[in-house]
Amino acid sequence: MFEYAPAPESRDVVSIRPSYGLFIGGEFVEGGGTPFKTVNPATEETLAEISTATSDDVDRAVRAARKAFGVWSAMPGAERAKYLFRIARIIQERARELAVLESIDNGKPIRESRDVDVPLVAAHFFYYAGWADKLEYAGFGAAPRPLGVAGQVIPWNFPLLMLAWKIAPALACGNTVVLKPAETTPLTALLFAEICAQADLPPGVVNIVTGAGETGAAVVAHPDVDKVAFTGSTEVGRIIARTVAGTRKKLTLELGGKAANIVFDDAAIDQAVEGVVNGIFFNQGHVCCAGSRLLVQESVQDELLSALKRRLATLRLGDPLDKNTDIGAINSAEQLAKIRELSDLGEAEGAQRWSPPCDLPAQGFWFPPTIFTGVAQSHRIAREEIFGPVLSVLTFRTPAEAVEKANNTPYGLSAGVWTEKGSRILWMADRLRAGVVWANTFNKFDPTSPFGGYKESGYGREGGRHGLEAYLEV
Structure with a gap:
């Protein structure tokens, strides 16, 4: 067997700040909760101090998203598409930076974050940008309307890719977003917030609130959130389903598996x-x-x-x-x-x-x-x-x-x-x-193909034309 010399990717392409705030209304602000640390799982070194969003911070984020919804939902689909295309191109331009940061914060091999995660992230934004002005042809009625504010909670295994799965279709349909990344992997979501600002996305269209389970629970339970999307464990999925039961909120859950x-x-x-x-x-x-x-x-x-x-x-x-x-x-x-x-x-x-x-x-x-x-x-x-x-x-x-x-x-x-x-x-x-x-293959993903499960693996579909339905009033 060949001996392999180390071929490390340089960390110099990434600049990690000592501390990060919440991204609300187009700017970074301090959170009201006790900050926490995110660590590199390969070395256990502390990477940065991260703000914790309280229920008041979540309320600020939802109000910012609600205010932005009026502007964003009224915008012609072709105009929204321009922002999504712009985000996709910036992701491609900053692909190396995103891949290195994902591997540092998550622990996954750079080969996977570089060759799988980040290209798929860009592909999802490109794909849903294409749908933004074609929603009436998606098969969900002649005049489908956005739902409003989407509260989204994502896991730590594919931090940036799960963000793309959630945010891209939501924005394409005219919704605004309050997203909570996983407590152990917040850094690429916070870099994505910078990308939103770089793309001149209107303030409040995307808001990122960091924290642990309590922050996610506050997003899910907020009375002015119209749509909840969650990827994570079946146990937490059950709690979320109970929380939104009896409300007008639309819900999609992508939970565990034993394939x-x-x-x-x-x-x-x-x-x-x-x-x-x-x-x-x-x-x-x-x-x-x-x-x-x-x-x-x-x-x-x-x-x-x-x-x-x-x-x-x-x-x-x-x-x-x-x-x-x-x-x-x-x-x-x-x-x-x-x-x-x-x-x-x-x-x-x-x-x-x-x-x-x-x-x-x-x-x-x-x-x-x-x-x-x-x-x-x-x-x-x-x-x-x-x-x-x-x-x-x-x-x-x-x-x-x-x-x-x-x-x-x-x-x-x-x-x-x-x-x-x-x-x-x-x-x-x-x-x-x-x-x-x-x-005759496994783990093949494509933005044009729907993904989701049966039974305790959740309900609803993400990806493809089917992924639009969860974000539309049909």
Whole structure:
């Protein structure tokens, strides 16, 4: 195997301030709550002090958004599109800066933030800019109207991409936004606030309020918020659903997942192995639609597992800013503790644990890529979302059994099918209770394609033409 010399991306392209305020009404202001620190998960160094928005600060942000709504919603769609196009171009111009900042604050490898996250962010703004003057042709009635103020709460696993998924369609439809980024990853959202100012977006159209769960709860519960969009855990999703029940607020939830990646005996094994690796070890497994359950046909189990273990031995874990790194840092100490707890439970329940030889850095939050074999449907590692680089392997004999096992979960966000038979792919896709079914690939995203789940994975769709509906009065 080749030895790789380190190839670190320079941090000099990013200027991180010592402290950040809230972005309300087009300017940065101080928050009323106790500030908190955001840290680099790869080194545990403090990056910046971040303001905490109180309920009064959230109220200020919502009032700013309400005031801006009159101007923004009255603007012709073609004019709104110009702002979205401008934002998209600035994101492209500042792509390297955004990618480095995302990797520093989140822990994901620079290769992913550079080649996946940031290009998709720009693509979403370009795509929804194209819709801004065509809403009457979107299939939601002749004269669809914006809802008003959208309160949006996003997670830490794809901080900038989740922001784009939320903000781009909201603005295209004529809504204004109050967005709360995750407590552990606020920096790219605050840089996006600077980009809004650089694009001369009218003040108050986008507002960014930082803080912990209490700040998000204040955004969701604010009486003058017309639309709530949340991506995160199923537990918090339930709380939000209860909060908005009985109100006029429109709600979309994109929650947890426990996706099945199903490999049949006629699949191209090497291709399937790459798909399995991408499905669970991309972004350290911090992916709600991660293929965390591998269902492999019994007759090819040994061959597939041998190839998978060989492939895992080539993955490089370490500095997220090194362009050779495949596995970055776990986002926080809290998340690392959860991954360790569930992995230890997997062993205690009788599953066999395997990881490739892997030196973990002394500082930071790290977990090696891990495979569990001998997993039963009743094991917690097969039922609960681990949200880390941990794969549970189960077997099946017939397509019907594969469907039964894949659907035996409270979640329904995604699934993958690996086979050379097109008819089998269609047969499986028709029976899998998942919002997205990938065929001979996994974790492929496109702004033109809708994304969302069934059951405890939430409801509503983001992306594509379907993603406009949640932000329109139809």
